[in-house]
Amino acid sequence: MDKIRALVTGVGGAAGVGVVQSLREKNIFTLGVNCFALTAGFKLAHDFAVVPLAREENFIPVLLDLCKAKKINVLIPTVDEELILCARNREQFQRIGVKVALGETETIAKCLDKWIFFQELKRYDLPVAQTWSARGECSVSKLNFPLIAKPRMGRGGRGIRIFHGPEGLGDFLALGGDYILQEYVEGEEFSVDTLADFYGQGLVAVPRKRIEVKGGVCWKGCTVHNEQISVAALEISEKLGLKGPACMQLKVSKAGEIKFFEINPRMGGTTSLTRAAGVDIPYLTVKLLMEGTVDPAELRFRKTYISRYFADVFFTEDELPQDVEGELGLL
Template sequence: MIYKDRSGSQPLSGGPTALFTSVGRRVQLVRHFAEAGWRVIGADLNPADCAAQVICSKVHAVPPCSAGQRYYDRLLEICRLEQIDYLIPLYEPELIGLAGRQRDFQDSGTTVIVSQASSLELCLNKFRLFQFLRSHEFDTPDTYLEPDKIDHTERKGSRWVVKPVTGMGSKNIHIVSPDELCAAYGQVKSPLIQRFVHGQEYSIDAYVDQAGNVRSVVPRKRLVVRSGEVSKSITVEDEAVTRETVRLLAALQLYGPVTVQGIKESDTGRFYFIEVNPRFGGGVPLSMRAGIPYAEWIADRNCDWNGTLQPYQTGLKMLRYDEALFVED
């Protein structure tokens, strides 16, 4: 099913064609590619309710990712039908499945912008990521799988974050006192417990090309967050955070767009890595506006690079607001 066909609404520029999954509300993201001369196709569970239809040439209906092979077969069908050059996944649960099926898409002429499965398995399991960070000497908060593993003195001396081992969008996260810890732990499926760090939250947008070169690192302060997605943010320059992020990305052997989450502790100034999301994050339009040419880099199969990080505009603030789109059924 194709909900809308706007093939005539985008200029025929000869640029690449991209398929974005879970395209829903990602209007600013797909606009970046459309304005760079790309033909943009969307895939979504409910195309009729998809705001990005105003930018996409077409939006195709797909079954839920939980449908397994049927979901991936549908994406492959769309790639063949639309002659997709690049499949850009935006939904974390599909990443490992797409990584294991890259050859199928390559045989149809489509490059999947996704990291290797071993790297994804580290990033998408928050406890495995904690273990990786500690073993590679990155600062990250103390993290446990069970309350009984926490030393009594340490437990009483801190607030705690209880959240699922896997998941996205800041869902089912509880920040609790020591006395509330066990109750919150029982409310979360497959939980982990992490020491709460009081300080300034950061998101760090980065891009790693096919040759493993870290092309950009853009730290930005998360000023206001709604439902897990940043609504106010500002780009900053931080040499220490940038240097450690480059080291982290190299250690994880990632590819494509990455959004790293961290906190700079108020009392100590130490920066703690919290999560690594191996996909475009919700706040990436700010980094795009600050000067990061994601569309150009993804289309650069030769990985032509001068060896330095891409400069970007610091002090650029993004202020999001609600806007209505009106479409006909």
């Protein structure tokens, strides 16, 4: 593993930072990339580069050029908007000796689209929060409240609205936009970090209780041994055909019902807690890519708590890769 050189995207976010920290601890070279120059993760990676946004035409060509220039052999995307693009261009990366830490394009698309995700879980009779498409396929008078309106392809809690009754919902839906409506489950919230091998066999599911959440980010939490959640998460992983890491979200209702409502087919923002508990998902993902197997002992975890705080990194002017004042509109 000492010859592994990994390119990690999105090192301005918690998931990317967590991957870099994990791989550095294992003496794996990391090239951290992000679309902004003023990025904390640049200080944590061995090397860094600014790349275009995923929606820009030169995103994949720039990644390919970086992989060739820096002798990269593993690509780990951590940003939702990049996942389908990187998976779709997997063969281009493979031709230059780079393995992509993602599953199949079709599977990723099913996970990112919350409406399709709901339909898939219903098809397999798996536990999922009741969901409706907001595109004229539901009658407001027949809905149960409270409920949540979410962008069908959203992430990070952006654009979410909670409705405690029908008042205002009709006007909101009339504004347009591709939304789903989902039952609001009263109860404890969990995330589950899962890992499957690259043949689709689920290996481990580590539930994390979200004790304190701010802006969609877990600030306090703990890993828990809950067989019911772990079994359900692994079943979802295998039924959907997930490969590599994923992060699922669910609630356990006051009546004890498990209701999954979201899945990210990539590493989660609090994968660091799972790593501290004993299951180093970023490292194991690389190990699976390069060696095909992991030791069962590496899949065991202990109850561990997390309490987050702000940490500061500083750049001198000559350390930044481009004119950051122009980037931030300070000129």
